[in-house]
Amino acid sequence: MTIHKEGYKSILITAILFAVVNLASFYFLSFYFAWLTWLIFILTLGLLLFIISFFRVPRRQLTLGSNLVICPADGKVVVIEEVYDEEYFKDKRLQVSIFMSPANVHQNRNPVTGEVVYNQYHKGKYLVAWHPKSSTENERHSVVIRHPKGEILVKQIAGALAKRIVNYLSVGQKVEQCTEMGFIKFGSRVDVLLPLDAKVNVQFNQVVKGGVTVLATLA
Template sequence: MTIHKEGYKSILITVIIFAVINLLSFYFISYSTPWLSWLIFILTLGLTLFIVSFFRIPARQLTKNENQVICPADGKVVVIEEIIDEEYFKGKRLQVSIFMSPANVHVNRNPLSGEVVYSQYHKGKYLVAWNPKSSTENERHSVVIRYPKGEILVKQIAGALAKRIVNYLTVGQKVEQGSELGFIKFGSRVDVLLPVGTKVNVELNQVVQGGVTVLATI
């Protein structure tokens, strides 16, 4: 397991806060109320370990297959339905959405290899990520990857806790399946818009792994 680069600053700040709080607690509280000092230590240690865990990148054998779309994120499948995409395709698409809890790995990966032909950030609200309106009303970043058989859109969506979306892709860039697409801090959702009729390999409420679980066959 390694730590993602997006976490360096957050982890450093958390460790400094942990150290300062516990030094003050030890100096001013531990002598008169030792149990309170220990409680503060346990709570702040738990928070520090959670922040470190949030930015983890576990060692995995990534799935690579040019005929498959791989899940771009860890989490649970919460939507599989046909929708009308007004942003890019201007027509029907098959949407598969993955909800990411704060406990999930939060690095996002390219679901297939191809060329980035669209990349757009949208300001918006911070509705809870499982709200259907979050796909079109929340802060989000959409990218479209063109592959030999067509195009898919991947949408990173901010949630009630997620306040920062990081996307690494630019128009014209060639991307490899499984390489990093971006990162969303502190829980959110990723939508994948596929051509109608695509064979979906996941089910509602299925727990998936980014870069590993096969989302669809193309």
């Protein structure tokens, strides 16, 4: 396991906060309120360990396949439905949405190999990530990857806690399946819009792993 580069600053700030709070607690409280000093230590240590865990990038045996769409994120499948895409395709698509809790790995991966033909950031609201309107009203970053068997749109969507979406791709870039697309901080959602003839390989409420679970098969 490694720590994602997006976490270096957050972990450093949390570590400094942990040190300052506990030094002050030990100096001013330990003699009279030893129990409170230990409570503060446990709570702040829990926060530090949570922040470190949030930015973890575990080593995985990645799944690859030319006709496969691999899950771009860890989490739980919360939507499998046919939708009309207003943003790019202007027609109907199959949408599969993955909800990422703060406990999930938050690195996002490219679901297919291909060329980036669309990349657009949208300002928006911070509705809870499972809200039906979060796909179109929340802050989000949309990317379309052109694959020989169809174009795939991936939306990184901010949630109630997520305040920063990071996307590393650019239009014209060639990307490889399961390589890094970006990162979303502190709880969020990822939508994948597929061609209507794609076969969805996941089920509602299924827990999936980014770079590992097969989301769909392209016809």
